[in-house]
Amino acid sequence: MNHVDASRPPLTRALNLIGAIVTASALVARPPAPWMIPFALGLLAWVAVSVLPVSAHRLTAILLFVLAAAGSLSTIGSNGIGVVLIAVAVLQLTGSLARARWQGLMVGVGSIGLVAVSVLFIPFPPLGLLSIEFGVLVAMLGGFNRRQQRVAEAQSRTLLEERVTIREEQARAELLAARQTVSRDIHDVLAHSLGGLVIQLDAVEALLEAGRTADVATRVHDARQLAVDGLNEARRAVGALRDDRPSASEGRDDLAAAVDDLVRTHRSLGGVIDVSESGDPHPLGPGEASALARVLQEALTNARKHAPAGEVRVALTWRPSDVCLEVANPISPHRSLVAATGGGRGLPGMAERMAALPNATFTAAEHDARFEVSATVTSDA
Amino acid sequence: MTLQSIANILIIVVLVGVLGFRQMKWRPVDVAKMWRMPIIMGVIGLVTISTQTKSSSLTGLDLAILVVEIVLSLAIGSVMGAIAHFRPLARAADQEGAEFESRTGWLGMGLWVGLIVIRVGIDLWAGSNGSAIGTSTGVILLVLAANRIARTAVFASRVAKLDSISV
Numbered sequence: 001m002n003h004v005d006a007s008r009p010p011l012t013r014a015l016n017l018i019g020a021i022v023t024a025s026a027l028v029a030r031p032p033a034p035w036m037i038p039f040a041l042g043l044l045a046w047v048a049v050s051v052l053p054v055s056a057h058r059l060t061a062i063l064l065f066v067l068a069a070a071g072s073l074s075t076i077g078s079n080g081i082g083v084v085l086i087a088v089a090v091l092q093l094t095g096s097l098a099r100a101r102w103q104g105l106m107v108g109v110g111s112i113g114l115v116a117v118s119v120l121f122i123p124f125p126p127l128g129l130l131s132i133e134f135g136v137l138v139a140m141l142g143g144f145n146r147r148q149q150r151v152a153e154a155q156s157r158t159l160l161e162e163r164v165t166i167r168e169e170q171a172r173a174e175l176l177a178a179r180q181t182v183s184r185d186i187h188d189v190l191a192h193s194l195g196g197l198v199i200q201l202d203a204v205e206a207l208l209e210a211g212r213t214a215d216v217a218t219r220v221h222d223a224r225q226l227a228v229d230g231l232n233e234a235r236r237a238v239g240a241l242r243d244d245r246p247s248a249s250e251g252r253d254d255l256a257a258a259v260d261d262l263v264r265t266h267r268s269l270g271g272v273i274d275v276s277e278s279g280d281p282h283p284l285g286p287g288e289a290s291a292l293a294r295v296l297q298e299a300l301t302n303a304r305k306h307a308p309a310g311e312v313r314v315a316l317t318w319r320p321s322d323v324c325l326e327v328a329n330p331i332s333p334h335r336s337l338v339a340a341t342g343g344g345r346g347l348p349g350m351a352e353r354m355a356a357l358p359n360a361t362f363t364a365a366e367h368d369a370r371f372e373v374s375a376t377v378t379s380d381a
Numbered sequence: 382m383t384l385q386s387i388a389n390i391l392i393i394v395v396l397v398g399v400l401g402f403r404q405m406k407w408r409p410v411d412v413a414k415m416w417r418m419p420i421i422m423g424v425i426g427l428v429t430i431s432t433q434t435k436s437s438s439l440t441g442l443d444l445a446i447l448v449v450e451i452v453l454s455l456a457i458g459s460v461m462g463a464i465a466h467f468r469p470l471a472r473a474a475d476q477e478g479a480e481f482e483s484r485t486g487w488l489g490m491g492l493w494v495g496l497i498v499i500r501v502g503i504d505l506w507a508g509s510n511g512s513a514i515g516t517s518t519g520v521i522l523l524v525l526a527a528n529r530i531a532r533t534a535v536f537a538s539r540v541a542k543l544d545s546i547s548v
Contacts, residue, residue, distance in 0.1 A: 101538075102459075113452030119445035120510075126444045133448060 008054055016050035019088070026081045035077025042070030042085040049092070061099065064089045068107045072114035075132055076122050083132050086111045087139035094143025097150050104147075108140040181356075184349045185237030188294050191346065192265075192301045193230025197223055199269050199304065222268050229265070255284065258293035259316065266300050272311040273300075279318030288377045291353050291360070292325050298346045299327035299373045306371070307332035322378040328370045350375070389518055393497065396525060401493050404461075404485040409470055412540055415533040423526035429519030443514040446507050450500060450520065451527045457496045458528035461489050462535025467543065481540060500524060 024043050027036060045067040052060055071085025090111065094104030112133050119129055200223035207216045259275070266273050284292075296314065303312045310330035317324045347364055350373070354362035359378040364371070465483045485492075500521075507514070514520055 109452055109455055113449055113456075116445040116448035116452065119441050120449065124441040124445075126439050126441045129441050129444050129448075 013050045016088075017047065019084075020046045020050065023081065023084050026078060033077055035074040035082070038070040039074035039078055039082060039085070042067050042074065042082070045070065046085065046088060057098065061093070061103065064093050065107060068093075068111045069114065072111040073118060075115050076118045076124050076129075080128065080132055080135075083115075083135045086115075086136050090136065090139040091143045091146070094140055095146035095150070097147060097154070101147075104140065104143055108136060108143075112136050180352075182237055184353065185294070186234055187349060188298050188301075188346070189230055189233040189237055192297050193226050193233070195301050195304060196226045196230075196265060196269050199308075200226065203270070226265065226268075229261070255289040255292055255316075256281070258289070259296060259314070262293070262297055262300055263314070266304070266312070269304060271300070271304060271308070273314060274311060275314045275316075277316045277318070279323075280320075281318050282320070282323075282379065284323065284377065285357075285379070288357060288360070291357055292323070292375060292377065294353055295325060295350050295362070295373065295375045296327060298350050299329075302346055302371070303327070303329035322376050324374065324376045326372065326374045328367075328372045330370050331366065385518075389521060392518065392521060397493065397497060400525075401490055404489045404493065405487075407468070407482045407484045410467070410481045410483050410536055410540060412533065412537045415529075415536065419526040419529035419533065422522045423530070426519045426522030426526055429522065430517060431519075433517055433519060434514065439514075440512065442507070442510065442512045446503060446512055446514060447520060447523075450503060450524050453499060454496060454524045454527040455531040457492050458531030459535050461485055461492055461528070462532040462539070464488055464492075465532075465536070467539065481543065483536070496524075496528060 020043055023046075027039065030036075045063045049060055049063045049067065052063070068086050068089035071082045071087075071089065073082075075082030075086065090104060090108045093099055093107050094101070115132055115136070116129070200219055204216055204219045204223070207213075207219060263273055263275055300312065303310070307329045310332055312327065312329045315324075315326040317326070350364070351362050354360040354375055357377060361376045361378075362374070364373045366372075465485045467481045467483050470480055470482045
């Protein structure tokens with residue numbers, strides 16, 4: 001059996017003992033009568049119940065049954081005082097969640113019957129009998145009321161525990177999502193800068209073999225700049241995770257600057273790129289500019305990997321309700337050295353990043369021997 | 382033999398027959414419907430007692446007999462509810478109404494007859510001790526209602542338990 005209310009406070013025990021002593025005063029200065037025998041028995045049971053440990057679950061129940069029966073048999077003789085004993089037993093049995101409901105019901109109804117049985121043999125006024133029976137009924141109702149309260153308490157405790165669990169799970173999910181974001185950012189940055197470095201170093205190697213040491217210095221300088229940029233980008237990605245408030249300065253200027261940077265890097269790596277911008281630029285929401293910049297970065301990285309010699313076309317179209325970034329590059333039959341270095345995470349990363357924005361669409365597909373990436377961010381207004 | 386006692390005997394015979402026969406057969410358990418008959422019987426019983434009996438002539442003994450009979454009837458009713466057999470009712474899942482059917486069987490019939498015998502015994506004893514309340518139609522209805530109410534209450538809690546298992 002599940003002991004829900006497992007403890008009985010010392011105050012409750014003390015009050016029970018005091019109650020038993022006060023009720024026992026009914027025996028003082030009265031001529032001996034037969035009802036006193038069950039009455040005294042009932043008092044002993046009451047005292048025993050108040051001092052017994054909670055672990056004596058079954059013995060307590062038996063004593064409470066005895067208490068109720070003794071009270072019922074002595075109530076009429078004691079002119080109604082015995083109803084106190086019945087009420088104590090009924091209250092404790094019905095009020096405890098550790099006991100089945102039928103126990104309290106059975107003892108209450110049984111006591112009502114037993115009191116009536118004693119009236120069959122001892123004449124008693126009807127109104128007196130009625131008040132005693134109502135007293136027992138009130139004790140039953142009181143006990144069930146207390147039981148209901150305890151059920152409600154237990155339920156609200158469970159509810160609170162559940163709420164805490166849900167909050168913990170939410171925090172864990174948020175942490176995982178943040179980790180995913182930063183790993184995506186770091187992947188993009190590393191793929192971009194390390195891929196570029198490989199190309200620069202290939203060029204350095206070729207120049208050294210050809211004996212053109214003068215040009216090597218420029219290449220090495222470019223390679224160093226690329227590494228510095230990559231390092232800064234990686235720092236920014238980690239910093240964005242630490243401070244996840246959308247920065248106020250983010251917007252079209254950031255996008256323009258990022259596009260310029262990426263285009264310059266692409267050209268310095270020997271790529272051919274054609275950039276066109278049309279329409280009136282308008283402000284972008286938090287995260288939108290950086291998402292578009294990352295899409296461009298990843299698309300250029302892919303273009304260098306898969307079609308190093310082909311011309312990349314970048315179109316940034318500003319419309320009043322949205323901004324659309326399209327990157328298209330030819331699909332080359334010759335794969336470059338860095339093509340083998342990818343983990344295949346670039347495209348899904350772009351798609352995830354765009355899906356994280358509320359009003360964004362993203363497509364990437366082959367079309368007429370060209371690979372086309374298109375990302376659109378629709379503004380709310 | 383007065384007209385009143387003939388009417389009482391008729392009511393007892395009809396109710397015992399009908400309820401006893403119904404207990405032997407499998408019947409759908411529709412707790413909401415099962416409350417209806419005992420409540421109607423109880424209300425009619427209370428109204429009959431209050432119109433036929435003057436409260437000033439009611440003695441402590443009358444009241445005690447009434448209480449004892451009702452408590453006994455409640456006890457026997459709950460035992461009937463506890464010994465009844467349940468089985469699931471074949472029906473479509475979206476169909477309204479009873480999910481189980483029940484039968485109390487011969488033991489229930491024995492309890493039923495026992496209740497009547499105890500009642501008649503108490504009435505005879507009460508009559509010889511100067512109390513006439515036991516023979517009034519209202520008390521008979523009240524005692525029967527108490528029996529059915531206790532049985533239905535036990536059924537309701539058993540069905541709730543079965544539901545929580547089968548869900």
